[in-house]
Amino acid sequence: MFRFTKALRALGSIARNPWLLNHVLATDESAWQRQALMHSSRWGVLVGGLPVLPLTILLSSAGETVRPFAFRDGGSLPTDLALLRALARRSPRCRYFEIGTWRGESAANVAEVAAAVYTLNLSAAELRARQLPERYIELHGFFSRPLANVQHLYGNSATYDFAALGHFDVVFIDGDHQYEAVRTDTRRVFEYLVGPQTVVVWHDASRQPGQPRWEVLAGILDGLPTAASGQLVQVSNTLCAVYLPAALSTSPPDALAEPVPYFEVTIKATS
Secondary structure, three states, X not given: OXXXXXXXXXXXXXXXXXXXXXXXXXXXXXXXXXXXXXOHHHHOOEOOEOOEEOHHHHOOOOOOOOOOOOOOOOOOOHHHHHHHHHHHHOOOOOEEEEEXXXXXXXXXXXXXXXXXXXXXXXXXXXXXXXXXXXXXXXXXOOOOOOOOOEEEEEOOOOOOOOHHHOOEEEEEEOOOOOHHHHHHHHHHHHHHOEEEEEEEEEOOOEEEOOEEOHHHHHHHHHHOOOOOOOEEEEEOOOOOEEEEOOOOOOEOOOOOOOOOOOOOOOOOOOO
C-alpha cells in the first residue's frame, strides 16, 4: 500500500510539473535507446550504437602527441584530444570552436595546430549563481587562458548570439550532457556555425569506448537538421560522436571486437 501511495504521489508530481519527466527518463537508458533508434533509417543507428569509424583513419602515420593532459576528473581521454588535434590538422588555418571550457585541455591541445580557437563557457557570475565552488570556477581555462590564439567567450550556449562568429572548420560540443541541452546545442551549432565542410564532434556520446550514452545520442539525433547531408559516426577508442561532411568507411558497432589496433602511450611530466 505504501508503494502504491508513493507511486500515485510521484505521478501527481509529474502531472503538476511535466519537466520532472525528463529526470525519470534520464535514468532509463532503454527509453533513450528507443528514441535514438527512431533515426536508424537516416543515420544508421543500431542497437549497439552508431556506425564505427576507426580512429586510425583520421590520425597521421606519425600519430599525435597530446599535451597538456592533466589525468584529472572530468577530463577527456587522450584519444579524444588526439582526435581533435587530428581533425584540426586536416584544415589549413583551422578555425575551431568549442562549447564547454573546463580546465581548457581541449582548447590548449587544438591551439597547437589551429590558427584560431574559440571556447564558450558560462561566466564566473553564472557559475557562482549555480553555487559552484570558487576553486572550481578559478580553474576554468587553466591551460587555455595564457594562449594568444585562444579567445574565451562567456555566456549560455542555449542563448548566446552565434550569428556574428561565422562558420568553423571544427566544432566541439562538450557542455551540458542532458538531452535537452545536447539537442539545443546541436540545433544551434548547425544553424549558425556549420558550413559545407565543418566537422562537428560531441564529447561523452559514449560512457566508455563502445558503450553508447543513449541520452546524449538521442539529443544529437533529435537536434540534427533534416537538411544535414553528412555522416554520423562514433570514433573507435574515444568517447566521441562525429558528424563528417563526406562519408568514410565504417563498421557496425561490436562491443566484443578484438582490441586492435592498440596504442603506445608515453607519459612525461612537463611541470
